[in-house]
Amino acid sequence: MTANPLGVGIIGTGRISDLHALEYLANPGARIVALCDRDTGQAQARARGWGIPDVAVEDDIDRLLARPDVDLVEILLPHHLHLPVALRAMDAGKIISLQKPMCLDLAEADRLVEAAESHDRPVKIFENFIFYPPVLKARELIDAGAIGTPLSIRIKSNPARSATAWDVPASANAWRQERDHAGGGPLVFDDGHHKFALAWHFMGDPEEVHAFIGETEVAGGMRIDAPAMISFRFPGNRIGNLEIVHSPEMELATRYYAQDDRVEITGSAGVIFVNGGHGRLGTTPPVTLYRDGTITQYDVASGWEQSFILSTRHFIDAIRDGRPPVLTARQGRQVLRFALAAEQSAREGRAIRLSA
Ligand SMILES: NC(=O)c1ccc[n+]([C@@H]2O[C@H](COP(=O)([O-])OP(=O)(O)OC[C@H]3O[C@@H](n4cnc5c(N)ncnc54)[C@H](O)[C@@H]3O)[C@@H](O)[C@H]2O)c1
Structure with a gap:
């Protein structure tokens, strides 16, 4: 286990965020430290529902990315925002979990694979099934x-x-x-x-x-x-x-x-x-x-929630052990190509x- 739990920032607190939060709330290797959504009322309601009412809530993605307490970002946004936000998160030096599909087309996917493979921190394309x-x-x-x-x-x-x-x-x-x-x-x-x-x-x-x-x-x-x-x-x-x-x-x-x-x-x-x-x-x-x-x-x-719990747990373990996650950006590209x-x-x- 890492000495300090990973500080997790969730970007996009829409429908699916409830299932992403489950393992981060339970795993001693991680701690949700900030949420970001342009709908801050919704983000605050999620925070209350997850039993972390005092967690920081940002309405601006770049402000969340600038936070030094955020080690890892969970990107749960509409698909057209996946590439630009993942690239900005890499520029900010964050560990990344990016929801599927990684982006919209193969030209975008190639940019993401190149950036992910030269990023010095782990990048996971989140696939739960x-x-x-x-x-x-x-x-x-x-x-x-x-x-x-x-x-x-x-x-x-x-x-x-x-x-x-x-x-x-x-x-x-x-x-x-x-x-x-x-x-x-x-x-x-x-x-x-x-x-x-x-x-x-x-x-x-x-x-x-x-x-x-x-x-x-x-x-x-x-x-x-x-x-x-x-x-x-x-x-x-x-x-x-x-x-x-x-x-x-x-x-x-x-x-x-x-x-x-x-x-x-x-x-x-x-x-x-x-x-x-x-x-x-x-x-x-x-x-x-x-x-x-x-x-x-x-x-x-x-229970379908188990797929999210185990996918997230796999990433926390992979980060700790220095192993590549499933899916890597290159694997995500293959699924997107399909x-x-x-x-x-x-x-x-x-x-x-x-x-x-
Ligand atoms: N793995 C799965 O089984 C699964 C299931 C559902 C959704 N998803 C994926 O999760 C992602 C989110 O889907 P969802 O159903 O939760 O969508 P959603 O519309 O419920 O949530 C998206 C959230 O992003 C916020 N948002 C949009 N633009 C923003 C911006 N510029 N700055 C800050 N916040 C912004 C919205 O306010 C909203 O709360 C998608 O990539 C989707 O494919 C995966």
Whole structure:
């Protein structure tokens, strides 16, 4: 453990900040020392909700970056602000955790990778799904040979409705409707980042991506990029797909976004199912393995908040141990490239081939 806890400054205290705060509030290796949001009333309300009512609140990002008590910044802003704020945070000498997607396009990503790799402090692109306990369990089983060689990954994002979902303010949806703020659609590009990260995590970089991305108007006049079907091919005759379908009358259980996520990985000798993510369909087991005529169910923790807790804990440990974080800026670029290839494929109506 570091002698002094890392001083953490959270930039952007919107919807998702509640889940980022959890581990920083609990881990003796870190301490939240300042919050920054242009909506200071909201930041103060978060501070009270997190039990740190006296924490400093700034309304200006540069003032937060100038604070000597802030060692690490957690950047939780709309996507068009990711690159400029991350670069300014590097100039200010901070350790950085930058929410996915790292930025809007590959030109921006290249600037960020170059800056991150010459920065003398750690830079993490925050991705949580690969730290979700059922995903960690699936990875452990695959690494132990449970399904033989993984040959295909099938991922499903299924937004629905839920009486127990958390409130998402209209402001958090509004910027996601603007391409120049969000960089792409809310389901394929924004939430989709997690799904491309999962595909990359289990199968590596794709060599071909082909996408159909539809559009549906939902309550409040919001447009979502569903239904969508994105298929990919990986080196070695391995394949995968991401299907996104909106089920407006399907009720599901969640404390977060009203969405179910499912993953099925087929190997040369068996199949693994990861059920759930943001939410759950009933009491499906979080992880199921089929092998040699036998079904084995694994009851690991499956609250979605665990993915944030473990991703943040991983970063605090990596900083302490001098190890690179997951995702590095270069890994974040690979996931972004995957997502952008899907957008490009749908736009141009053709398969996109990616070099190694
Ligand atoms: N990992 C996940 O599963 C996950 C889930 C949701 C959101 N996210 C990511 O988190 C980030 C934030 O998303 P959100 O849903 O919390 O959005 P949000 O709109 O709720 O929060 C963004 C906050 O940034 C503040 N802000 C905007 N411009 C600012 C500026 N110039 N100076 C200071 N504050 C400013 C806003 O006032 C708002 O409070 C995005 O990158 C999003 O993709 C990740």
